[in-house]
Amino acid sequence: MKAIVIGGGIGGLTAALALLDQGIEVEVYEQAHELKEIGAGLQIAANASRVLTRLGLGPELERLGVAVHAIVMRDLHSDRPVHSLPVERSDATPEAMTARFDGTFYQLHRPDLLGMLADAVPAGVTRLGEKATGFVDDGAGVTVTFESGHRTRGDLLIGADGIHSRVRGQLLGETEPEFSRIVAWRALIPREKLAHLDLEQDCHVWLGPNRSGVAYWVHGGELLNFVGMVPADETAAESWTTQGDLAQMRRSFAGSNARLQAILDEIESPFITGYYYRYPLAEWSRGRVALLGDAAHPMHPFLAQGACQAIEDAAVLAHTLASHLADGDVPAALAEYQTRRIPRAARVQNASRTQEPVWHMSDPREIVQRNRTLASLSELDPDAKTLYGWVFSYDVEAEAAKPLRDPSAVLRREEARRAWTMWATLLRPKDLDRQHHGIREAYDRFLLHNFPPDPTVSVEDSPVDGRTHLRVTAPDGAGGPTLLHFHGGGYLLGSAAGSVGLASRLARETGGSVVVPDYRLAPEHPYPAAVEDAVASYDALLGRGVDPATILISGESAGGGLAVALAMRLRDLGRPMPAGIVAMCPMGDLAVTGESVDTAAGVDPISTRTFLTQMATSYLQGSNPRAPLASPVYGDYQGLPPLLIQVGENEALYSDATRMADAARRDGVEVELDAYPDTVHVFHMFDFLPESTAALERTAKFAGRVTALRP
Missing domain, CATH: 3.40.50.1820 (Alpha/Beta hydrolase fold, catalytic domain)
Known part of the structure; x- marks a missing residue:
């Protein structure tokens, strides 16, 4: 079996490693002439770090990643704690890691993660500077053509080419993604510039009216990654690489607490990210072609699961294809991949999107209600197993090994299954956008x-x-x-x-x-x-x-x-x-x-x-x-x-x-x-x-x- 992967980002390279691990031949095509990521941070929670560790990247994650102790939320103006989410072990209590999510929650520099993936993929698998122009699925295989004139053929095609995926456009039709109306100021700050601040090995989140700030250590703790999310109308730029105006960024966070102001004072050249997303898709695959990562499920950043879900996709894709190696039924394997992944990724998409109004509340009464609710949550769910366990404790390989079945089949009678389905489909994605x-x-x-x-x-x-x-x-x-x-x-x-x-x-x-x-x-x-x-x-x-x-x-x-x-x-x-x-x-x-x-x-x-x-x-x-x-x-x-x-x-x-x-x-x-x-x-x-x-x-x-x- 031979797989063609379009896109040499985190999702595409993880898919290559996972497929190779199952004995499946892979070709990866990336339109850029070199593999590189924008200089920013990302988070790899336990649900994804377990996959990467099983693929042999554990030592590199330990070397270049920063293991998080907790996600600590504070008020943007006063710096007072609002909520703390324990996600990882501390040096003092290593047993806490297993008790919570059975894996390490890493903070990483994007180029570090992409680099370790690229280094792990064998030479000759990835071809750079190749921009796909189209594909033909003739039922027996898939032929892909490129701007360079190159052609290749395989048993299946995986579109891992991002939110503006060409594969997705041809497979499902061209539609524009939704703009979240949120942009993020981003910057990396060397550790020596922040030696005077007390910034623990946590993910620090500051919640404010219509905005938030996030800061965490990456690159082995040598760089602090800062992300400041604000309404899009505060700045005109929406691209991934646009340099932002420093004075404008500081105006966006005027009146912030002293620690956050000290971080902002050390930023010299911020750049701006615009956030785009899609509502969950009804299908990801047709015939011998399927989507993976942002091509299938671009999402808001508030659960830090974008890269994680692409990594989960890769693991399930490899598992389902491996289970069909004997019969060679690729369409059945991709249909199974889709069936297994859509409910999980859709739930994460919805949860990520609906966190934005929680983070960016502006009504003082609603803020008081939110903070009191989070206080109760800390009492009922001190280890965060209830609120986030479904995200972080998810064992993607164990789930992929479970037999497929109609979820309503937990009930025996047809009329009971009808009632089950009515409950299960009560909420539509857009119903969740306005919270309660x-x-x-x-x-x-x-x-x-x-x-x-x-x-x-x-x-x-x-x-x-x-x-x-x-x-x-x-x-x-x-x-x-x-x-x-x-x-x-x-x-x-x-x-x-x-x-x-x-x-x-x-x-x-x-x-x-x-x-x-x-x-x-x-x-x-x-x-x-x-x-x-x-x-x-x-x-x-x-x-x-x-x-x-x-x-x-x-x-x-x-x-x-x-x-x-x-x-x-x-x-x-x-x-x-x-x-x-x-x-x-x-x-x-x-x-x-x-x-x-x-x-x-x-x-x-x-x-x-x-x-x-x-x-x-x-x-x-x-x-x-x-x-x-x-x-x-x-x-x-x-x-x-x-x-x-x-x-x-x-x-x-x-x-x-x-x-x-x-x-x-x-x-x-x-x-x-x-x-x-x-x-x-x-x-x-x-x-x-x-x-x-x-x-x-x-x-x-x-x-x-x-x-x-x-x-």
Whole structure:
């Protein structure tokens, strides 16, 4: 098998090494007349350094790279710490490296990395000064032509020729990349000029309004790499090599803290980088041609994963081609490469892009919310395994060796797989761009489109304290029970309007009415805002003359946890208690310690450890994650009314549900726990699932028993 690689950058040369390591012949073509990189830095996290080490570059990485201890984020103006992400071992505690990400996080001078790759590729493999003009895939092989008149033929072609890839243009059609509207001032400063500064062997990040500064050591610690990201309208240049105006750069960072100013003072000749990106592609390969690196997935710099993802591509490409050496089915190998890589690279692309508004917040209130959220994150995730482990701990070769399968096949039944896919595809890339604002809109769109209200029920708004309270009443349901139902969404998402579909089915089954209140959401309104609003909603029902003996409080997901927390709060306030509680797939532990969070990884497509932690910390913002009104698994259940808990056996919050049931039994509360196999989180919403109908029928029977009001 012979591979032709267009592009002699980091991705192309890593691909050459990986392919050669598998016994595959390689030719690399680079249009430049010499292999060189712009004099700047990059970061090679553990997910990529493991690949390079396996390819024999470990000693060179140790010699020329700088092993990072932590990524330390500070306020750009005050220099006060905002967040610290431990990514590597320190000299004092080498065991910490294995405990975190099983690999070294290196900071490198780009020319150093390119040089070590070029030196490792055998002589004669790379041809310089050859600009590809086109290719022909005739089904039996690929022929590539060059401006020089040279032609070559191989079994496959890999386009590793960057964001403006000619291979990509011919393969998928010419489209312009997106301009991020961010440019970066870049410079390298010799160590001797900064001897007076206390700059540890960390990655230093300064977060400021609409801008940020990053500094870290490269080239064996002899050079400090500085990157200052600012809005593009502050400078006209957008190229990789344009020399910038020194005075203009300093104006961009006027008012910065003393350490950052001292770094800026030592810069003599900055240059400017414009950042371009693409949204994730639906395909990377056709026939015998595939893309790799920036040709496939150019991304924002905020996770420092651009080069890392190209290195991962190279490892998976080599693995999949090697697995097809016996049958020689190159198109099948490239299709497998694409299938394995697109979900991973797309997730990294999306996460990298959506970090920009977090770094560059300008609203003082949002900055306070962000910093409080990061403080909670430091408590819940001190080793950064949750927030960044999915990036840095990813073992690309182990993942490449796993059998390919439809991800939804973790569930047995066709209708359950349909629900799984609906959850998995809820968010589109552009929904993520506006952080929680965009995710909220996407979540409501998902609910309103897929789960409209039953047309036979009536819906009216009965506001409380200016908040929407939708009363959904079944036909002839005036004499039935009243359910005060709280929507889910991790205290970050959801609305009364979005929950009307489920509420209407609840009303039909119970023969009564369901009141769905809006409650204040995080991060704008942190804990205990939701509990306070829940109490006000309950009090409003009592104020309208509703007999508490006819009321049940219920909720799904975070709303299920909120329903139990409300009952605890009502008891402590001495309020009349409701007749019962219904918790559907409850989120009851904001410390995210449930065993099922990890055992359901890959099975539950929506309640991932990362997402649960992000939602919890956005709500907590420094509050105790084990406070009972935030996390009722830790609460006292004495004096609570009968409790019905319903949960899917293979969802991430299964442990939350079972622990809440155990705590209730411990405290003498009547509790029923219904566990449903082979289903998804909040299966109650999916009206085509038989377990949804069964669960709502059980809820109706429970409501009729505890209120003595029959449907």
